[in-house]
Every structure is written in structure tokens, then in C-alpha cells.
Amino acid sequence: MLANASSTPTDSIVKADLEYELKCGINIGGTAPWSMPREIRSIESYNPRFNGVIExxxxxxxxxxxxxxxxxxxxxxxxxxxxxxxVKSYKTEVIDDGSKVSGYWTGYVNTKYSTTLVSVPVMANYRLGDKWKFRAGMYLSYALNREFTGYVTDGYLREGTPVGQKLQFTDGKRGTYDFSGNLRKLQPGVQFGASWLANKHLCVNADMEFGVNNIFESNFKTVTFNMYPIYLNIGWGYKF
Structure with a gap:
């Protein structure tokens, strides 16, 4: 009887309650205000680029x-x-002939945003039957690299104030900007999603992620509206 009891150790019960999963996928979405600012009159182009995920x-x-x-x-x-x-009367700061000029831009603006993050999610999970699992919780991301750059063209900058001196950027002339150093390193957010178990090990996953803080540091005032990362993560996972 002692031999039978020792053949079912406590750690085997603990392992039965643990589930390990390796995931990969892509993020689809963008970094934007919750609502369209009045300065932005029309979106002319959008390229989400390739945003890989491994977890x-x-x-x-x-x-x-x-x-x-x-x-x-x-x-x-x-x-x-x-x-x-x-855009119209869009507050910004650009480099013109080697010098920084701040003011209010009217015309075309192109923006490139890119960051690589290490994120730690903490989620509550609910499993429904043998196939479905639902989850919701929070995450904290740390930015390994940060880029927010771009240029303005085909328009004019009112220097200093909305009625300041007009600087023209026409006939291919561009003013560039780089706000990469003003992006936050720590980015908290909320997340919810679901998994469907296709077979014993293979899962199909989908998670929606919303940043809860402006991507820029609180003391950065050049861009006057807040921007948040809003991404759908879709992919597959292997459950061990």
C-alpha cells in the first residue's frame, strides 16, 4: 500500500493544473488618437508594415x-x-535648412512609427468546454527601440503661432522631424482575447490590445493630442 501511495506524488497533481503554450503571430492595427483630431482633415495613406509576435x-x-x-x-x-x-494648423517642429522651427503646419505630413517591445501580460482565463478559452487582463511593455519620424511637404508652416510668419514648403521641399526620443519606454495596456483548440496541441489565437497611456512622455507638448497603440494580434499556438 505504501508503494501505491508513493507512485502518485504531489507534484504530478500540480503539473496537471499547469498549461504551457508557445505562440506566434502578427499585430494588425496602428497608433492613433481615440477620436480624429480636428487638425487632421484626411488620411491619404496607411501601411501597417509587418509586425511579428512571439510569446x-x-x-x-x-x-x-x-x-x-x-x-x-x-x-x-x-x-x-x-x-x-x-492637416490644417497641426502643431509640430521641423528641421528647415539645418535649424529647428516650431509652429502650425498646413499641408501634407508623413509619419513613420516603429517600436520593438518586450511585454508581460497578466490575464484571467476561462475555459469553455474542451475547445474554447477566453481571457482578459493587463500587460506592461518595455520599448527596446523607438522611432517616430517623418516629414512635411506641399504646404506651409506658421512659425510660433497660428498667425505667425509663413514658411513655404513647396516644389518638393521638405521639412523633417524626429520625436523618437520623446516616446515612452514603459507602455501599459489592457488586453482581451480567445483561443480555439484545433487539435490536441494546435491553437488559433486572437487578442485585442489597447494602450492606456499616450505614447509620448507627459512633458512632450509638440504634438497636442494623445496617441495610443491599438492592435489586433492574430496567430497560432502550440500547447504542451
Whole structure:
């Protein structure tokens, strides 16, 4: 009898409550205000670029047969985009003939945003039957690199104030800008999603991520409206 009891050690019960998963996918979306600012008159182009994601998760279920569990992990991901827009009285700072000039831009503006992040999600999980798993929670991302650059052209800059001296950027002339150093390194957000178990090991995943802070540091006032990363992560996972 002692031999039979020792053949079912406690750690085997703990392992039965743990679930490991390796995921990969892509982020689809952009970094934008919650609502369209009045300065932006039209979106002329949008390129989401390729935003790869790889993630490893561990889920601890409350018990072997429980519907509820808690998960965490580590995710390496990119979030980037290129956009072009026509704007009016858009506050910015550009480099003109080697000098920085700030003011209010009217015309075309092109923006490139790119960042690579290490993210740690903490999620509540609910499994429905043998096939479906739903989750919701929060994440904290750390930016390994940050880029927010672009140029303005086909318009004019009112220097200093909306009625300041007019600087023309026409006939192919451009003014460039680089606000990369003003982006936050830490980016918290909320996330919710679902998984469908296609077979014993293969899962199909979808997660929606919303940043809760402006991507720019709080002391940065050149861009007057807040911008948030809003991305849909879709892909597949392997459950061990």
C-alpha cells in the first residue's frame, strides 16, 4: 500500500493544473488618437508594415477540472506603421535648412512609427468546454527601440503661432522631424482575447490590445493630442 501511495506524488497533481503554450503571430492595427483630431482633415495613406509576435505563456488553473485560471508570460513584438495625412494648423517642429522651427503646419505630413517591445501580460482565463478559452487582463511593455519620424511637404508652416510668419514648403521641399526620443519606454495596456483548440496541441489565437497611456512622455507638448497603440494580434499556438 505504501508503494501505491508513493507512485502518485504531489507534484504530478500540480503539473496537471499547469498549461504551457508557445505562440506566434502578427499585430494588425496602428497608433492613433481615440477620436480624429480636428487638425487632421484626411488620411491619404496607411501601411501597417509587418509586425511579428512571439510569446511564451504559462496558465495555472485553479484545479484540474476548474474553468478559471491565471496566466502570465513574456512576449516579444513589434508595433509599427507608416501614414500620410493632410492637416490644417497641426502643431509640430521641423528641421528647415539645418535649424529647428516650431509652429502650425498646413499641408501634407508623413509619419513613420516603429517600436520593438518586450511585454508581460497578466490575464484571467476561462475555459469553455474542451475547445474554447477566453481571457482578459493587463500587460506592461518595455520599448527596446523607438522611432517616430517623418516629414512635411506641399504646404506651409506658421512659425510660433497660428498667425505667425509663413514658411513655404513647396516644389518638393521638405521639412523633417524626429520625436523618437520623446516616446515612452514603459507602455501599459489592457488586453482581451480567445483561443480555439484545433487539435490536441494546435491553437488559433486572437487578442485585442489597447494602450492606456499616450505614447509620448507627459512633458512632450509638440504634438497636442494623445496617441495610443491599438492592435489586433492574430496567430497560432502550440500547447504542451
Amino acid at each position: 511564451g505563456d504559462i496558465t495555472r488553473w485553479m484545479s484540474t477540472n476548474s474553468h478559471w485560471g491565471i496566466s502570465t508570460g513574456i512576449r516579444i513584438e513589434s508595433k509599427s506603421m507608416n501614414t500620410g495625412a493632410n
